[in-house]
Amino acid sequence: MEVQQIQALNHRIRGRMAHANSPNGLAEATHAEWPSPAEATYLIGLTPPSFVIVFIDDILICSKRKAEHEQHLRKILELLKEEKLYAKFSKCEFWLREVQFLGHVVNIEGIHVDPAKIEAIKNWDTPKTPTGIRSFLGLAGYYRRFISNFSKIALPLTKLTQKSEPFDREQKQEDAFQTLKQKLCDAPILSLPEGCDDFVV
Numbered sequence: 001m002e003v004q005q006i007q008a009l010n011h012r013i014r015g016r017m018a019h020a021n022s023p024n025g026l027a028e029a030t031h032a033e034w035p036s037p038a039e040a041t042y043l044i045g046l047t048p049p050s051f052v053i054v055f056i057d058d059i060l061i062c063s064k065r066k067a068e069h070e071q072h073l074r075k076i077l078e079l080l081k082e083e084k085l086y087a088k089f090s091k092c093e094f095w096l097r098e099v100q101f102l103g104h105v106v107n108i109e110g111i112h113v114d115p116a117k118i119e120a121i122k123n124w125d126t127p128k129t130p131t132g133i134r135s136f137l138g139l140a141g142y143y144r145r146f147i148s149n150f151s152k153i154a155l156p157l158t159k160l161t162q163k164s165e166p167f168d169r170e171q172k173q174e175d176a177f178q179t180l181k182q183k184l185c186d187a188p189i190l191s192l193p194e195g196c197d198d199f200v201v
Helices: 035-044 066-082 115-122 132-143 150-160 172-186
Strands: 010-012 014-017 052-055 058-061 099-100 104-106 110-113
Touching: 035 132, 058 066, 058 099, 099 172, 110 115, 115 132, 132 150, 150 172
Parallel strands: none
Antiparallel strands: 010 014, 052 058, 099 104, 104 110
16 A cells, blocks of 8 residues: 555654555555554644544543543544544444553553563563563563663663673573563552642653
8 A cells, every 4th residue: 555645744854754655553445544643643733741642543532530531532533523534433442441552551540561461571481592682671661661770670681682792691680580570560550649730641
């Protein structure tokens, strides 16, 4: 599928940028030309952070109160209609008290690591190659905001991924691996602080 110029972005430094091919997540139908997250947010007329998060063809609408959520939903659905962007009803979910989104679970308590990811981390065997370590660090790094001093803990493993370093696994690397696993499995819930002002998580 060719990418039409409507999906191109004008960048102040890099000039006009467009995908050479249809990006992952776009339906292969000519009417379903979803914009990039930046374009979609611009289209919706919002400056993040706000009540909507757009990732490829996923839209997450977050509201504090029922009446507010109804207004937010109406606004987004009307804008999608105006721009002729179509959401398949069977793939839409409304009025959820808990949602899984991009490897996280979001509910009234806050943001949690997805339990399915925790299960995968629990069963992760000690990496025996630089590629295996990179793979583990990629997953662990995605959740780094749940782990205090992540970079410091991961440093012994990070060094093993460098081509200039010999791949000599020692106890400190094993300790770093097990510490990261443990901290990810016991990851805290990220919640909003007490107060009357707006906060961004």
